[in-house]
Amino acid sequence: MCMKADIVVIGGGIVGVLIAHELARRGEDVLIVEKRYLGSGSTFRCGTGIRQQFTDEANVRMMKRAVELRKKYHEAYGFPFKQSGYLFLWYTEEEVEYIKKAVKLQNSLGVPTRLISPDEAKEIVPLLDVSEVIAATRNPTDAKASPFYALASFAKAAREMGARIMEYTEVIGIKRKGSSIDKVITTRGEISTGIVVNATNARAKLINAMAGVPIEIPIEPYKHQSVITQPIKGGTINPMVISLRYHHAYLTQTAHGGVIGGVGVEEGPTYDLTPTYEFLRAVSEAFTKIIPALRNLRILRIRAGFYAKTPDSNPAIGRIKEIDEFYIAAGFSGHGFMMAPSVAEAVADIITKGSTSLPIDRYDPYRFERGELRSKALQMGRNSFY
Amino acid sequence: MRIGEQNGEEVSITFEGKKLTAYAGEPIAIGLLANGIRRLSISMGGRKRGAFYVGPAPVEVNGRKRVDSRKEPISEGMNIRRGRYDDYNKEPETYRTSIERRYYEVIIVGGGPAGIGAAQEISGVVPTALIEKEELGGRAKIREDEFFESISLNRLGDVYERTTALGVFYKGEYVLVPAVQGRKLIEFYAKRVILATGSVAGTMVFENNDMPGIFRVDSALKAITLYKVAPGERIILTGRTPELIDGILRKYGLDYLYVPRVKRVEGEEGVERVYDFEGNVYEADAVIVSDGKYPDINPSTQAGASVRYSDGFLYPETDEKCRINEFVYIAGSARRPFKEHRSSYYHGRMVGSFVLEDLGYEADGRKYEEYVGEYYRYDLGNIPIEKLNHDESFVCGCDVTLKKVLEPIRLGYHELQIIKRLSHVAMGFCQGRYCLMHVVRLLHQLTGKDPNEMDIPSGRPPLWNVKMGILG
Numbered sequence: 067m068c069m070k071a072d073i074v075v076i077g078g079g080i081v082g083v084l085i086a087h088e089l090a091r092r093g094e095d096v097l098i099v100e101k102r103y104l105g106s107g108s109t110f111r112c113g114t115g116i117r118q119q120f121t122d123e124a125n126v127r128m129m130k131r132a133v134e135l136r137k138k139y140h141e142a143y144g145f146p147f148k149q150s151g152y153l154f155l156w157y158t159e160e161e162v163e164y165i166k167k168a169v170k171l172q173n174s175l176g177v178p179t180r181l182i183s184p185d186e187a188k189e190i191v192p193l194l195d196v197s198e199v200i201a202a203t204r205n206p207t208d209a210k211a212s213p214f215y216a217l218a219s220f221a222k223a224a225r226e227m228g229a230r231i232m233e234y235t236e237v238i239g240i241k242r243k244g245s246s247i248d249k250v251i252t253t254r255g256e257i258s259t260g261i262v263v264n265a266t267n268a269r270a271k272l273i274n275a276m277a278g279v280p281i282e283i284p285i286e287p288y289k290h291q292s293v294i295t296q297p298i299k300g301g302t303i304n305p306m307v308i309s310l311r312y313h314h315a316y317l318t319q320t321a322h323g324g325v326i327g328g329v330g331v332e333e334g335p336t337y338d339l340t341p342t343y344e345f346l347r348a349v350s351e352a353f354t355k356i357i358p359a360l361r362n363l364r365i366l367r368i369r370a371g372f373y374a375k376t377p378d379s380n381p382a383i384g385r386i387k388e389i390d391e392f393y394i395a396a397g398f399s400g401h402g403f404m405m406a407p408s409v410a411e412a413v414a415d416i417i418t419k420g421s422t423s424l425p426i427d428r429y430d431p432y433r434f435e436r437g438e439l440r441s442k443a444l445q446m447g448r449n450s451f452y
Numbered sequence: 453m454r455i456g457e458q459n460g461e462e463v464s465i466t467f468e469g470k471k472l473t474a475y476a477g478e479p480i481a482i483g484l485l486a487n488g489i490r491r492l493s494i495s496m497g498g499r500k501r502g503a504f505y506v507g508p509a510p511v512e513v514n515g516r517k518r519v520d521s522r523k524e525p526i527s528e529g530m531n532i533r534r535g536r537y538d539d540y541n542k543e544p545e546t547y548r549t550s551i552e553r554r555y556y557e558v559i560i561v562g563g564g565p566a567g568i569g570a571a572q573e574i575s576g577v578v579p580t581a582l583i584e585k586e587e588l589g590g591r592a593k594i595r596e597d598e599f600f601e602s603i604s605l606n607r608l609g610d611v612y613e614r615t616t617a618l619g620v621f622y623k624g625e626y627v628l629v630p631a632v633q634g635r636k637l638i639e640f641y642a643k644r645v646i647l648a649t650g651s652v653a654g655t656m657v658f659e660n661n662d663m664p665g666i667f668r669v670d671s672a673l674k675a676i677t678l679y680k681v682a683p684g685e686r687i688i689l690t691g692r693t694p695e696l697i698d699g700i701l702r703k704y705g706l707d708y709l710y711v712p713r714v715k716r717v718e719g720e721e722g723v724e725r726v727y728d729f730e731g732n733v734y735e736a737d738a739v740i741v742s743d744g745k746y747p748d749i750n751p752s753t754q755a756g757a758s759v760r761y762s763d764g765f766l767y768p769e770t771d772e773k774c775r776i777n778e779f780v781y782i783a784g785s786a787r788r789p790f791k792e793h794r795s796s797y798y799h800g801r802m803v804g805s806f807v808l809e810d811l812g813y814e815a816d817g818r819k820y821e822e823y824v825g826e827y828y829r830y831d832l833g834n835i836p837i838e839k840l841n842h843d844e845s846f847v848c849g850c851d852v853t854l855k856k857v858l859e860p861i862r863l864g865y866h867e868l869q870i871i872k873r874l875s876h877v878a879m880g881f882c883q884g885r886y887c888l889m890h891v892v893r894l895l896h897q898l899t900g901k902d903p904n905e906m907d908i909p910s911g912r913p914p915l916w917n918v919k920m921g922i923l924g
Contacts (some may be wrong), residue, residue, distance in 0.1 A: 090826070103867045103907065110873060193542065214873035222863070233867065236877035296508075296917065297496055298540045322876060323496060323538055340756075341913050343621045344632055350924030361921025367883060367912035433902065 071097035071230065073261040073417065074250045076237050076273055078104040080217055080403050081395050083231075084410035087220045090227035090420055092238065098229065099252055103235045105217045105270060109403060111371030113292055113328055115306040115314055116209040116404040117152050118177045121168040121444045124428035125380070125401075126175045128408045131424060135407035136216075143223060145215035146321050151305040152208035153190060155356070156201045159247060160172035161310075165203055170189075172205065191303055193357045197321075198205040198311075210306060210318055213403055240276040246390045247277070258308040258350075261391045263413065268337070268372035270382075270396035277392050281435045283382045285397035288334030291345040291370040293353075295363040297323030303357070312352035325363060327353065339370040379443040382431035383409060385416060393417060394431055400445055454486050455704055456680035463528040465842040476678050480521040480532060481509055481734030486681045490664035490722035494536045497851030501537075502664030502722060504671035504683075505741070506849025506886050510535035517541050519600035522671075546921030549635040556610070558580045558807055559629050559642040561617045561751065564590025565600055565793045566784020567648035569800025570807075571608040578812055581640055583631055585616045585916060591745075592793035594673040595700060599794040612638070620755035620780060621644055628777045632918045634832045644779055644807050648800055649751040649915075651785035652885045654743035656691060656748050657835045657854060660715035661741075661842040662795050665723030666791060668886075669696050670741040676704055680886055684738025685812060688726045690714045691743030692830060709734060715839065729839060744830055750883055750911030752787075755780045761903035764830030765789060766889070773806040773817075774799075798823035834897050835890060847894075848887035850880035857894055868892070868906045882915060884909060 073089055076084045078100025100106070118129040133149075136337030138145035156162050165181070172179040182204050184196035190204065203298040221231060232254065239251035240262065250257045251344040264273045268287035303319040307327075317327030331348045346368055347441040351361065353360045376382060395413050398405060408424055427439055460477040474483030481492060481503035492509050493501045503509035510518040514531050517539040521532075524849060556579045560567045563584025587593070588611065614669045615633040622628075631639040642885035653669045657712070666676075667683050669691075675681045677700060687708035689698065694710055694824075701708050701893050716727040717739060726734045749759055752768035758778040760769050767787060774781050782798035783803035798820045805817030835854070842855035852875055860874040868891060877891055878884030892903050 103869050105873075106869065110869075213871075218860075218870065218874055294879075295920065297538055299538045300854070302540075322879075341619075343618070343913070345630060346618065346630075346913060347923055350920045351923075352924075354544070354920055356922035358539065359542050361546040361919065361924065362541045362545040363920050364881075364917035365914055365920055365923070366880065366917060367914070369912050 069097070069255060069257045071081070071095055071257055071259050073263065074257055075265055076250070076264045076266060077107070077265035078110040078231065078233065079107045079265065079267060080105070080213065080406040081267065081398065082263070083217055083220050083224060084406045085263055085395060085413050086229045087224040088410040088414040090224050090229040092414060097257065098231045099250065099257070100231065100233050103228060103256055104221055104231065105213060105252045108371035109164055109217055110212050111292060111369050112213050112403040114210045114213060114320065115152065115316060115318065116210055116211060119152055119154065119168070119172060119179055119203065119205050119444070121171070122441055123171065123175065124425040125443055126172055126177055128400060128405055130177055131408040131411070132176065132405050133207060134408055135411065136209070136211065136429070139220070139407070140211070141403045143219035145212065145219040146357065147209060147211040148215070149207050149209045151204055151206040152308060153187060153305040154203045154308045155187065155199045155311070156203070157311045158200070162201045178207060178400055178426045179203055190305060191307060192300065194307070195356065195358050204305065206405065212321055222341065225363065229398050237273065237276065240273070240280060242389070244324045245388065247392060252430045261417065262393070264392070264394045264396055267374040267396045267398055267402060269375065270394065274394070277389060279386050280388050281386070281432060283394065283431050284434055285374050285376055285382065286335035287337055288332045288343060288373045288375050289336055289339060289370050290328060290332055290373045290400065291341055291349070291368050292328035292351045293362070293368045295325040296366060298363065299323070304318070305316065307356060309352070309356050312355045313348050314358060315352040316374050317353055317356065319423045324366065325360065341368045341370050353415050375399045377434065378439040378441070379445045380440050381429050383412060383429035384431045388429065399443060401443065436449060445452070453682040453683050453685055454680060455676070456707070457515055458680060463526060463814025463821065465526060465530040465532060467533065468531045474526045476527055477525045479525050480511060480513070480519070480526055482675055482679045482681050483526045484521070485683070492534055492664070495535065495662070495738065495851050496537045499662055499851060500664060500721070501662060502666065505666040505668055506882065508537060508660070508881055510539055512539070525708070544921065545906065547635065547920045548637055548918045551637045553639045553641065554644045556640065557811065558646065559583065559640050560646045560648055561609070561629065561785065562586040562590070562648035562650055563613065564648060564650050564784065564802035565592045565797040566650070566786070567646070568603070568605065568608060569797040570646050570648055570783050571806035572610070573801045574608055574808060575609030577808055578811060579613060581642070582610070582613060583612045583615045583617050583629070583640070584610050584612065584660060587613055591673070594670065594677050595696070596677050597793045601791070603797065605615065616916050619915050622779065630920050635922060636921055643810065644781065646781045646783050646803055646807060647751045647755065647786055648783040649748050649786045651745040651789045652748045653696070653745055654889065655886045656693065656743050657743050657840070657845050657847055657890055658714045658743045660718060660840050662846045662849060663717050663719060663722065663723055663740050665719065665823070666717065667738060667740045669740060672740045673697055673700060676706070682706055683740060684736070685736045685741060686736045688714070688736045689740045689742065691741050692833070693742050693744050693828070696742045696745065697740060700776060704764055711901060714739060729836070744828060745785065746889060747786050747789060750885060751915050752776060752782050754911035754913060754915060756783070759908040763828070764832055766892070766903070766908060770797070773810070774803045790827045792825050792826065794823065795825040795827070817880065832896055832903065833893055835893055837894070837897070846857060847890045848877045848880065849882065851878065852887070854875045857891060859900050861895060868895060868903060869909060871895065872909060878909060883911065
């Protein structure tokens, strides 16, 4: 069987689906190839949070745009999306000094983060133990969304606009004719195409190698896990609560009422996604410190997804100049779900118009080769920023 | 209605302000059932729920919320109120008392006939632990199975009852099986693990099938044989395997009517009327659902087994020695749903022998083969979707209606993994044990997809819900 598509997007996670959605919206002929089912990589295992509280300009702007776009599509497609804010808890003067600068930056870019007192934090989430907290930062416009409904809505809309999606189809090779892309070879046949977008995140290196990308883009897969508890009364934990002190924990409540979240215990590089006992212990320890009442809740399950990490925890987004035409949008380091809408816009811009007004220079895939690492993106992972 | 001599002392309790008599030590839900009270909780979706079909059964006791009415023993003076699924206690009351580490050669998870058989085979040769989340005996005990009652329960190695295993974790040459016993966390390490985690009783989809007064076959068996309390006075038995309980009903002199397939139940506080598909209406106060038994695949898949389908059930794929890998073996109805408890027991002995052999001891498991009888073979079954009200029929105890599951399928989502996430089926308290088969059926019915082509979700730790305070 030989198929044809102007553009093949490899990877059916949130980033791949949104890129295809945006391209289809602009009238392009696009086909998504997904190894398993849509969202099966990391999207369906993500922590559901959408944050603009970053510590550098590009990430703040990208996330702000992502929130705007998601809000727009939430209104159009009806998937759940709630701007219930992020609440960071801070425990030392040093942290507070550092974060004050970040708040200033965020405010200057139109993100209304505020430094608040522990008492105000407790008003927002009454179950919090703030006995050691000295300050908190809150941005009420940060958000959370169900990855299931969001992805399904975008995929449905993309299909309606003509995008094709092949699930349970693995890419096993990419054929080139000189510097041009010729075919994408899959377990279910070959696809003739001129443009490939590598949106495989954790497996980006494998796809780069198949295409013969001549530069080193160091994206490594790390196992990150999350937990879900029994459901409790809705509205008990509205914002995404972040405590870097306790294992870099993040937690909130899903639309179904369960408490969801994770800690920065990470393993890797690895493609293994087996949930671990160590995580079960660590997440319980951290969560019950942040909210002691969580001691009483039953854990329903834990599951693992990837943080596809780069050395500076920022993704690689852009065109690979040596190949005609190959684009990469991968290495999201745990921020793919939140950033996806603006990434899709930027990638569609550079494919269809050759440039974008979004600040993706920061994510230049060539920066690793040049040794120009960025400041680390503020990440809930083992490598903290302070 | 009480149907025999009660253990424990007669005590007074209060339920929603009303004074009642019950027996000390029996679970709250049983004591209330004996007083004719079936409605105990409100689900997340606002539905009236009882304690014996699907979903949890939280009540409030002396001001403490979310007490499990199926487990918490009654004591004198208890003041009980109805609970809500989304209740929780704001006071952090769950604390771990200790962490212990124990080393064995073999750990057996599950103390039913298969686990007992395996333990008897192995424990005399190498140090063995038998972990059971409730009491030894499993379904064989609550069915008062004659064969089971004839075997002695000694030579089992170290027995840990009321101990809940969290999962199987591979640690080089050892396998770690952490478990929760009361407020204690025990880390069991062993060279081999036998999962003898048994089967789950099949549920059925019909209108108002979440109503108080509906019983899973196991809950009805427990009420009758362990606590001598009848599920009701006018019992309807339904499903494809009435034989799992009809003998017990007769033995205890409980009249019942067998209705192969129920369309709808109605009632105010619980079941009052039952409708079948032929237009008959029956007065009833209890419906016992007995629709097959299915291997509980969650423990096996959590340990890494792949799932296959045949003969109406999903089962873990194993090699000729019932292994899923070099460390983990599956014994008894966790692998195939045996008809007789005797078969599970001898299958347990057989797997026990295989383990000994693999550990370098002389053993001949095949000698038990002749005692291992048939297992259930059904067809996949179907859900009569064209004859049911989709808003009132529940696929899953977490308020997932037939409508919610059919929607994504009709929208063109034919991947079980996606249907699961869009409908939220198989994501709650039972982690798919009682609802996943219904989704497999529906997907097959609507799309013709072979269950072997479906992407079946793996079990995730913890294998059974445990409280965060014990692990933290």
